[in-house]
Amino acid sequence: MLGNIPESDWHHFKRVHQVLLERFCQRTLDDLGAMLRASEGSAHEQYRRAYELLVDRDEELARAFDDFRRNGEECHVIQFHRRYRGGCFQRRGRG
Numbered sequence: 001m002l003g004n005i006p007e008s009d010w011h012h013f014k015r016v017h018q019v020l021l022e023r024f025c026q027r028t029l030d031d032l033g034a035m036l037r038a039s040e041g042s043a044h045e046q047y048r049r050a051y052e053l054l055v056d057r058d059e060e061l062a063r064a065f066d067d068f069r070r071n072g073e074e075c076h077v078i079q080f081h082r083r084y085r086g087g088c089f090q091r092r093g094r095g
Contacts, residue, residue, distance in 0.1 A: 021065050028057045 032053055036046060 017065070021061075024057075024061060024064070028054070028061075031057075 032050055035049060035053065039046070041049075
């Protein structure tokens with residue numbers, strides 16, 4: 001076990017957790033919409049691709065966002081990295 005994270009870090013992590021979850025879900029919905037707008041293949045093929053995308057993203061979501069506990073065995077930095085790789089963060093423009 002890696003031990004507790006500092007109280008101030010935990011409060012910050014809790015604040016950004018919901019924002020990151022929303023970004024992940026929005027990205028998934030955007031990708032799904034783009035896939036469906038492409039209208040490639042039969043309705044059944046589109047359905048299967050949509051289903052596969054959602055299953056894959058649901059697994060990513062579970063790995064990155066589930067087990068949101070302060071004293072979990074997995075380091076929250078690892079979860080944070082998964083969110084980063086999952087495209088939850090966006091660069092802010094300068095100026």
